[in-house]
Amino acid sequence: MNYDLFTGEHEQFRRQVSRFLAEKVTPFAPEWEMKREIPRSIWGEMGRVGFLGFCYDQAYGGVGADELFRIVMAQELALCGAPGFGISVTAHNDMSTTYINLLGNHEQKLRWLTPCIAGEKVCAIAVTEPGAGSDVAGIATRAEKKGDQYIINGQKTFITNGYYGDLLVTAVKTDLKATPPYKGISLIVIEKGTPGVSARKLEKIGGHISDTAEIFFEDVEVPANHLLGQEGMGFFAIMTNFQLERLIAGILCVEIAGWILDKTMDHAKQRIAFGKPIGKFQVIRHKLADMATAIELNRALGYQCANQFSRRVDVTMEISMFKASASEMVNRVVYDATQILGGYGYMAEYEVAKLYPDLRAVTIAGGTTEIMKDIISRLMGI
Ligand SMILES: Cc1cc2nc3c(=O)[nH]c(=O)nc-3n(C[C@H](O)[C@H](O)[C@H](O)COP(=O)(O)OP(=O)(O)OC[C@H]3O[C@@H](n4cnc5c(N)ncnc54)[C@H](O)[C@@H]3O)c2cc1C
Numbered sequence: 001m002n003y004d005l006f007t008g009e010h011e012q013f014r015r016q017v018s019r020f021l022a023e024k025v026t027p028f029a030p031e032w033e034m035k036r037e038i039p040r041s042i043w044g045e046m047g048r049v050g051f052l053g054f055c056y057d058q059a060y061g062g063v064g065a066d067e068l069f070r071i072v073m074a075q076e077l078a079l080c081g082a083p084g085f086g087i088s089v090t091a092h093n094d095m096s097t098t099y100i101n102l103l104g105n106h107e108q109k110l111r112w113l114t115p116c117i118a119g120e121k122v123c124a125i126a127v128t129e130p131g132a133g134s135d136v137a138g139i140a141t142r143a144e145k146k147g148d149q150y151i152i153n154g155q156k157t158f159i160t161n162g163y164y165g166d167l168l169v170t171a172v173k174t175d176l177k178a179t180p181p182y183k184g185i186s187l188i189v190i191e192k193g194t195p196g197v198s199a200r201k202l203e204k205i206g207g208h209i210s211d212t213a214e215i216f217f218e219d220v221e222v223p224a225n226h227l228l229g230q231e232g233m234g235f236f237a238i239m240t241n242f243q244l245e246r247l248i249a250g251i252l253c254v255e256i257a258g259w260i261l262d263k264t265m266d267h268a269k270q271r272i273a274f275g276k277p278i279g280k281f282q283v284i285r286h287k288l289a290d291m292a293t294a295i296e297l298n299r300a301l302g303y304q305c306a307n308q309f310s311r312r313v314d315v316t317m318e319i320s321m322f323k324a325s326a327s328e329m330v331n332r333v334v335y336d337a338t339q340i341l342g343g344y345g346y347m348a349e350y351e352v353a354k355l356y357p358d359l360r361a362v363t364i365a366g367g368t369t370e371i372m373k374d375i376i377s378r379l380m381g382i
Pocket residue numbers: 091124125126127128131132133134135157158159160161207212361364365366367368369370371374
């Protein structure tokens with residue numbers, strides 16, 4: 001279906017991204033997956049061709065592109081055959097540097113945003129803690145102001161780009177007495193390598209290309225001018241940026257589901273059982289039809305959200321619906337696809353099978369399905 005969402009410029013950008021990923025990422029993804037690391041050089045290459053931070057101001061190296069370019073980038077990342085790579089890039093582009101852009105002053109942007117746009121530095125957002133994930137207001141990492149410094153103590157976990165990345169946009173409590181508690185949350189940029197910061201790489205069941213880390217802060221001294229915006233603004237900024245994060249997550253899910261469907265269709269046409277292609281069995285054909293319908297429904301909602309979001313309309317409820325729906329949908333699609341593939345669907349050398357564990361994360365990260373439903377029902381007035 002043609003949704004008339006993208007202009008010729010978006011489509012030109014799509015072709016550039018697609019070509020780049022086909023040449024520089026897809027062929028090497030299996031090797032990076034084994035090494036569980038993205039080579040640093042690829043970030044620099046992406047920066048040089050303008051694929052990082054393109055929505056930000058020219059003064060810092062961006063081109064001031066509209067938000068729909070983020071959607072195009074996410075769609076192409078979804079198709080590059082390495083979801084973990086897409087997660088790392090979107091964590092940098094859409095989930096962490098966004099705070100520096102939104103709240104940072106000129107000096108902070110020159111110091112951090114410019115190298116992030118150039119691909120010289122990799123950025124992460126560190127909110128989740130061992131004791132607080134969905135309940136962001138429950139974080140315990142403490143930043144105590146002493147003179148012109150903050151002394152930071154605490155722990156973060158499940159942080160994408162947290163091991164190999166350079167900058168941590170970190171949610172901390174600057175005011176323990178604030179009521180309600182979320183008003184005591186602030187965002188501080190912590191540079192990796194600062195004494196007292198250490199990280200442990202976590203072993204996941206999928207998405208191995210992207211690194212995910214547990215991070216410890218022990219009496220970390222950070223200059224007070226690393227605070228983004230004002231004290232107490234952190235929670236509001238996080239809730240605001242969650243909309244972009246969840247929109248991008250949903251877009252990735254829809255495109256990956258479409259890719260899985262294509263591969264499954266090919267198999268269903270070629271695999272012969274009882275004298276005919278398995279796609280000729282009604283039960284299989286109907287499963288494929290259900291998948292295609294679910295994908296198209298989600299795509300329509302996603303495009304509608306993207307359209308409104310890019311016009312700065314508040315679509316929190318619809319984006320929450322989209323994130324919940326698309327992430328659950330892609331998990332159903334990969335489940336049905338692996339069933340249609342039979343034994344091949346369980347073999348790690350098959351592309352669709354490999355996605356099975358990768359996709360398990362999408363109903364959890366960036367806000368669980370239950371939290372999305374909570375937001376939706378609250379906005380419904382229940
Ligand atoms: C691959 C991956 C990458 C990630 N990357 C990052 C990152 O870069 N930065 C970052 O800060 N975090 C990151 N996260 C963390 C992620 O955002 C959290 O895991 C997520 O928000 C859930 O928090 P939790 O794990 O603490 O689960 P919990 O909050 O403990 O939830 C456990 C279960 O309880 C349910 N639950 C909780 N509260 C409610 C409620 N009110 N009503 C109903 N059910 C509820 C949840 O839905 C879930 O099923 C990542 C996670 C993964 C898996």
